[in-house]
Amino acid sequence: MREREANRTDMVGDAGIARGDVTPVLRAPTSSGQVDPDFDRLVRLAAAATDAPAAILAMIDARGRWSVQAQFGIDAAQAAAALSGKGLAALAVRADVNIAVHGQTLGTLSVLYPSEAPAPAPERIARLEDVAALAATVLALRDRSQAGARAEAALVHAETRRALALEAAALASWVWNPRSGVIECDAFLPQLFNLPPATRVRARDIAAAIDRRDIGRTRRLFQEALHGSDDYSGEYRVRGSEPPRWLAARGRVVERDAAGRPTLVFGVNYDITERRTAEESQRFLLRELNHRVKNTLATVQALASQTVRHASDPHQFLDAFSQRLRALGVAHGLLSEHEWRGIGIRELARQELTPFDETDAPRISITGPDVRLTPDQALGLALVLHELASNALKYGALSVPQGKVSLSWSIRSGKGEKRLVLKWAESGGPKVSPPEHHGFGSILIRRSLAKVISSEVRHEYLPAGVRAEISMPLEGAPDHNP
Known part of the structure; x- marks a missing residue:
């Protein structure tokens, strides 16, 4: 019988773990x-207690090496000797849990003992078992x-990436409560x-920051929206900015009280x-950009209008709306970089899904040949991918550590045309x-590509995912860029 076994007594089941072949590693002190x-x-x-x-107290690391983490009544060297089974002359009876x-x-x-x-x-x-527990x-x-x-x-x-994406798209969202005069933004x-x-921020601080040359017209248009037309659209310069900074604003009254006064x-x-x-x-380029921006803003207004209907309070609305605006802003920014001539689907998918994935251990796979999307396809698909990923993070595969998502696409030919077919699988x-x-998220998934003629979206809730x-x-042939 080995000396280690002769000099110790294991009292609880299999608690005495053989360590004779393992080199003890003394834990380094803290700084x-x-x-x-x-x-x-x-x-x-x-x-x-005993x-x-x-x-x-000893711990085992991922490589199977034991180390003394703490000892009482003996020094570190004696603890290491006892841990490796060499035993101590004065203390030979031992119990492990x-x-x-x-x-x-x-x-x-x-x-x-x-x-x-x-x-x-x-x-x-x-008692020793209680302390071990x-x-x-x-x-x-x-x-x-x-x-x-x-x-x-x-x-x-993720919040930093969202803020950077919004800033890159030059879009800032806000919710104003006319009763309190406070703007959540x-x-x-x-x-x-x-x-x-x-x-x-306070609404009066925003008004004070508008250039005096534009404040009169801005107030008149805003009052018209508050007292009946609901929708507001305006452009103005920021006071004290040189060269002048021009801002555009789009707003809508989405809630009124019984007397017709705006409340949100x-x-x-x-x-x-x-x-x-x-x-x-x-x-020419600016006219095209303006046209696209108006279309995007129309989408933004529709998003916000529907989002607020499904939100229980302004904070929930602002969070959901900002996230959807971020998804739209990413696509908008990519299209602007390519002068609205279209963008690659691989680049769009990576940009939209990165905030939902883990850098160290990716759980979202993206595969398929690169294909150039039209602006309408890119904007619609951006919202679809955002809603699918957001739902997966809240309720689906990405809500648990072992869950995974696969996004793949292929090109199919038939009936005289080529079609891009994407598959999302959790x-x-x-x-x-x-x-x-x-909810509105499911509606967005089914309707975001409404502007793309002959597009189809099938969304299924299968037990496995x-x-x-x-x-x-x-339109056109696929790109082959890496």
């Missing part, structure tokens, strides 16, 4: 020279805390008006300085059941 205070408390508690003169979290053994808690002492009584072993709880809480910190960091990164809105950073107004602002100051040689998520009521198939006419 302050202190070991983990929680682990120190645990070994002290274990020794006190009337033992010494105790050891596993530390397990979610069924996985992460370490052991051991107590040592003098060599002449009898085997620990069952009640002492029961407490150690497992500490480890589980730490894991949850770290996971929460990672999730919070990911949320901050994107952080980009105060920047447009040269105001301090904020997500809540939503809108968007965007920078139009470049359009206002463009040279004569750019007029797997590994919660069991899916068809919703009793379809959500499926969607999108088919649209293909």
Whole structure:
């Protein structure tokens, strides 16, 4: 019999894990020279609870190496010797209890007694098990805390990407409560008006930031919307900006009280300085851009109008509307970079789905030949992909760690035309059941490509995961860019 087995007693089931072939690794002290205070408390508690003169807390890493995390009654070298099975002359009787979290053994808690002492009584072993259970709880809480910190960091990164996308598209959304005079807005809105950073501003501060030459006309148009027409559209310069900065605004009264007074107004602002100051040689391009912007704003207004109907409060509306506006803004920005001649589907898919994926361990696969989309196809598909990914993150495959999403597409020929067919497939998520009521997100998935003639969208809630198939006419040959 090996010396290690002769010099120790394992008291609880399989808790005595053989370590004779494993080299112990002493845990390095922290920068302050202190070991983990929680682990120190645990070994002290274990020794006190079992009337033992010494105790050891050891952990195992991913490579199967054991390390002493804390010891009581002996020094680190003695603890390492005891851990490796060499034993100690004065302390030869030992009892071990596993530390397990979610069924996985992460370490052991051991107590040592003098060599002449009898085997620990069952009640002492029961106390040691209680302390080991407490150690497992500490480890589980730490894991949850770290996971929460990672999730919070990911949320901050996603919000940063969203804000950058909105800023790149030069669009800022806002919700105004005429009764309180407070505007809930994107952080980009105060920047447009040269105001301090904020997500809540007073309407009078916005009015004060408009150039005096334009404030009269702006107020008149806005009052007309408030007192009957509902829709507002205007352009004005920002006070004190040199060269002059021009902003455009589109707004709509979406809620009135019984007396007809407006209680909720939503809108968007965007920078139009470049359009206002463009040279004569750019007029044709500017007219085309203006046409596209108006179409986009019409879509934005429809999005906001429907979103607010399904939102329970302004905060929920602003969040949902901003996310959809971000998806539209990404497509708008890509189209602007290509002078509205169309963009590649691969680039659009990556830009739209990146905020929903994990950088370190991607869970969304994107495959298919690159195909150039028309502006209407790109804008419609951007909203469809956003809603599919958003629903997957909230309720579907992306709501659980093991879930995955596959986006693929191919080109099909038939009946004298080529069609682009995209497939969205979720797997590994919660069991899916068809919703009793379809929200605006489901409506967007089915109708976002309404402007693309002969397009088809099939959206299915299968038990194994959500499926969607999108088919649209293909103009021209596919690109072969990487």
